[in-house]
Amino acid sequence: MTDITDGLPLQLTKVPGPRGLPLVGVAFDFIRDPLRYMERMLRQYGRIYRVSLGQTSLVLLHDADLVEKVLRLDFASYGMSRQQEALLGPLLGHSMPVVTDHAYWEQLHSMMLPMFSPKMLQGYLVQTVAAVQEEVDHLAELQHDGKTVEMYDFVRAGVFGALMRTLFVRGLEHSEIPQLLDWFSRTDTYINALVLSGGSSLVKLLPKVRDGARCLKRIDERVYRLIAERKAHRVDEPEDMLDVLLAAVKKDGSPLSDVELRDNVVALLFGGQETTPTIATWAFGLLAANPDKRRIMLDEIDRVLQGRVPTWADLAKLEYTEMVLDEALRLYPPFLFIGREALVDTSLEGYEISKGTSLGFVAWTVHRDPRLWPDPERFEPERHSKEQKRSRAKCAFLSFGHGQRRCVGERVGRMEGLLMLSMISQRFLLDHANGKLPEPRVQMAIKPAGGMHMRITPRVPQQ
Ligand code: HEM
Numbered sequence: 001m002t003d004i005t006d007g008l009p010l011q012l013t014k015v016p017g018p019r020g021l022p023l024v025g026v027a028f029d030f031i032r033d034p035l036r037y038m039e040r041m042l043r044q045y046g047r048i049y050r051v052s053l054g055q056t057s058l059v060l061l062h063d064a065d066l067v068e069k070v071l072r073l074d075f076a077s078y079g080m081s082r083q084q085e086a087l088l089g090p091l092l093g094h095s096m097p098v099v100t101d102h103a104y105w106e107q108l109h110s111m112m113l114p115m116f117s118p119k120m121l122q123g124y125l126v127q128t129v130a131a132v133q134e135e136v137d138h139l140a141e142l143q144h145d146g147k148t149v150e151m152y153d154f155v156r157a158g159v160f161g162a163l164m165r166t167l168f169v170r171g172l173e174h175s176e177i178p179q180l181l182d183w184f185s186r187t188d189t190y191i192n193a194l195v196l197s198g199g200s201s202l203v204k205l206l207p208k209v210r211d212g213a214r215c216l217k218r219i220d221e222r223v224y225r226l227i228a229e230r231k232a233h234r235v236d237e238p239e240d241m242l243d244v245l246l247a248a249v250k251k252d253g254s255p256l257s258d259v260e261l262r263d264n265v266v267a268l269l270f271g272g273q274e275t276t277p278t279i280a281t282w283a284f285g286l287l288a289a290n291p292d293k294r295r296i297m298l299d300e301i302d303r304v305l306q307g308r309v310p311t312w313a314d315l316a317k318l319e320y321t322e323m324v325l326d327e328a329l330r331l332y333p334p335f336l337f338i339g340r341e342a343l344v345d346t347s348l349e350g351y352e353i354s355k356g357t358s359l360g361f362v363a364w365t366v367h368r369d370p371r372l373w374p375d376p377e378r379f380e381p382e383r384h385s386k387e388q389k390r391s392r393a394k395c396a397f398l399s400f401g402h403g404q405r406r407c408v409g410e411r412v413g414r415m416e417g418l419l420m421l422s423m424i425s426q427r428f429l430l431d432h433a434n435g436k437l438p439e440p441r442v443q444m445a446i447k448p449a450g451g452m453h454m455r456i457t458p459r460v461p462q463q
Contacts, residue, residue: 025052
């Protein structure tokens, strides 16, 4: 393949990368610790390299300009990745986050978008405040009993509770939350192993992976039951996302099938409970490790809220608190990579990218690029001030993606994160039970290994 640069034909070369073993490629090394593995390969091969995982192969990109080229400047040459759709298929089917058929995605997008409008969000705020308030009361009980709290599970229960008051208001009972969350956690083990091993049939034999597959079946049964009950008791005015999806018709005039409904319900339940909780958890952990920054945030929360629960108008005033969230999203972006596929023969950096090549953008390393983020390991929320953002490369911050397929739930996630941070911090100081921030571990999202165990101390807001 050749490319034209400055009017001269350029001989393209193959993307470099580690050789790996027959059949498995580098899957064993990759599964063991994907974050450190990718950092090592970045040092060895540079900002673009290829890895073989099982029967699949993936070109990983670790550079904001390359990401911009693919997601924004030359987006017509790239589409969603069929490899990603297949690997995540058992969980997400052909739902909106993974579907490769662009015309079908457009239909789903226009069905769902109204549920994420600012007007809907204002309604969700009231419900989310109520859900977080329950978590704050629960924290008060734990503190009263002298117990520590594992923040990830704790926040996840709150966020799931909020999801059931906003996007899914009828049919799933509050008492079902622990069971559903347990099934989702165990399913994560299954899907995580599939993704990191490139769909290897060997990993499917592992007992934990088989257990995860069984849990996914339980989730499916529960969601299909929810759909059947809704169909039996229709409402005239849609009240939540499932009503909207049930009332929607596709371009050919047909409604969504039960499988299509299942895929998108599961995708929203998964998207909602996998992302925001990890971010809020890391934010609490980072604040505990950086008390000077925590002081600045607490001062802002006390000044803006004056001891009340947040209103819609307050959210925009919690500027530093939002920068804390952004810094947690920079240091611990929930997803390991964002997938795309070349739709035509093309090139990147003088490397041949043939049609069908799967690409992955790695926020973990882009967010640690010292050219964009000086002293990248340091927790510094000030990096996300309006002035600093303006002067940085467009795709330097990747946590929500970019371009047409950027996260549609970003505002919901940000609102939930802000409410968690502000309402909990108003009442309690959380500190590491063992004095330090846990190591990251990839389990679908990037989570704290062994959990984030924290001591709870009551505080009185300064007014
Ligand atoms: C901190 C919170 C969140 C983060 C970091 C996050 C991140 C992402 C990322 C990286 C993508 C893929 C973008 C791409 O492929 O280019 C995505 C897509 C998506 N997310 Fe989120 N997400 C968050 C919260 C949520 C929430 C709360 C929901 C819904 C309840 C949600 C629903 C979706 C959906 C439906 C898509 C597919 C968008 C499309 O393809 O058009 N997300 N998200």
